[in-house]
Amino acid sequence: MWDKRMFMDGIGGLDLGYGNKKSINLVTDLNGTIGNGTLTGENADAFQRLVNRGINVIPATSYSLASAFETYFSRLSVKPNILIVERGNAIAVERGNANIISRFAKAGFRNERADEYGYIEYVFGDDNEELSRKVLDVSKELGISIGIAPMYGCSAAIKIMFDENKTSSRQLEDRMDKLGISMHRNGQGTATLVDDRFNKWTSYLELVSKGIIDDGFLIGIGNDLNDVQLLNHSDISILVGRKINPSRLAKEASYKFEGPWEWHKVESIIERLLHNK
Numbered sequence: 001m002w003d004k005r006m007f008m009d010g011i012g013g014l015d016l017g018y019g020n021k022k023s024i025n026l027v028t029d030l031n032g033t034i035g036n037g038t039l040t041g042e043n044a045d046a047f048q049r050l051v052n053r054g055i056n057v058i059p060a061t062s063y064s065l066a067s068a069f070e071t072y073f074s075r076l077s078v079k080p081n082i083l084i085v086e087r088g089n090a091i092a093v094e095r096g097n098a099n100i101i102s103r104f105a106k107a108g109f110r111n112e113r114a115d116e117y118g119y120i121e122y123v124f125g126d127d128n129e130e131l132s133r134k135v136l137d138v139s140k141e142l143g144i145s146i147g148i149a150p151m152y153g154c155s156a157a158i159k160i161m162f163d164e165n166k167t168s169s170r171q172l173e174d175r176m177d178k179l180g181i182s183m184h185r186n187g188q189g190t191a192t193l194v195d196d197r198f199n200k201w202t203s204y205l206e207l208v209s210k211g212i213i214d215d216g217f218l219i220g221i222g223n224d225l226n227d228v229q230l231l232n233h234s235d236i237s238i239l240v241g242r243k244i245n246p247s248r249l250a251k252e253a254s255y256k257f258e259g260p261w262e263w264h265k266v267e268s269i270i271e272r273l274l275h276n277k
Helices: 004-010 041-052 065-073 098-107 129-142 169-176 200-211 226-232 260-275
Strands: 024-029 056-059 080-083 090-094 110-114 119-123 146-148 157-162 180-186 190-195 217-222 236-240 255-257
Touching: 024 129, 024 200, 024 260, 041 217, 041 260, 056 065, 065 080, 065 190, 080 200, 080 255, 090 098, 090 200, 110 226, 129 146, 129 157, 129 180, 129 190, 169 190, 180 236, 200 217, 200 226, 236 260, 255 260
Parallel strands: 024 056, 024 217, 056 080, 217 236, 236 255
Antiparallel strands: 080 090, 090 119, 110 119, 146 157, 157 190, 180 190
16 A cells, blocks of 8 residues: 655645646556567556546557557557657657647647557657767777667667677767766667756656646656656655665655566556545
């Protein structure tokens, strides 16, 4: 069960309602947070109920849209209206949601493509030319050879290839970090590089600032370092598992789940917010 004292502390003294906000926005990571490669059981049931009752449940993942659907949403009868995908600067919108699609059109988002899952992908942010240039500068500086490939559907990320026998991946990672670039090693001499300006939190901000969704009461749920900004800016932050050292968070998480199997408990927190509105 949730701890009332921890909950009160985490939302800055609110009376367990959500103040003057019009809506509740729930942004949740997927892998390691709501499941480990699948969405089933109590979590799937809770997810469905929250979407059905009008809560803005927004999955946010470094997975591609296809991977998210194949592993998490293929069995759901009601799909989320919006997903933040592809390292945080592509947003997928349900094709049948004319209201939200019109908001995207007015806001000037670039429409990248529609796919077989019934979603349209919109992209914001810079193109990857600047990111590629920085990587080439680093390769010259370190005297190594790096191959670069843009990642389709994600303008702020690129894939690089390098010879692990000749290159210190740790040195490469440290140099990228100083430039504001996150390096996610994929193994076998490949890695994905991501501009740190684009993440789950900045994607959420983009949705709110452009009027795509209301500036609602934000519940953020995550389990890894790339979730820290989201957790730090949420009205209620929920840390899942023990992957993040709590000292990494600028503020203490409002609530902690032991693992993905407890994700469904967020429903109780939301029920309390609604009850005290």
